[in-house]
Amino acid sequence: MKKVTKPESEKAIRHLVRQWANASGVLPGQSKMPSFDDFVLWLRQRGGSKYLEFRSVMGALEDAELWFDEELRQTWRN
Numbered sequence: 001m002k003k004v005t006k007p008e009s010e011k012a013i014r015h016l017v018r019q020w021a022n023a024s025g026v027l028p029g030q031s032k033m034p035s036f037d038d039f040v041l042w043l044r045q046r047g048g049s050k051y052l053e054f055r056s057v058m059g060a061l062e063d064a065e066l067w068f069d070e071e072l073r074q075t076w077r078n
Helices: 006-024 036-045 060-071
Strands: none
Touching: 006 036, 006 060, 036 060
């Protein structure tokens, strides 16, 4: 199986964050902090683990959490 690259993962994760947010009733920029752990669990249950297995200096989960926060306008919490 071909490994997913970081740019491919970023595109997919950003898209999937929006899907998860819509399904979970999460609004971008809301004051209640959405759960990255809930998103990761949702992603893994749908076979999306491959998007969390790319090479990264910072770490794949850390990059994914940053994209999650950016998509939901939650970067203020970092």
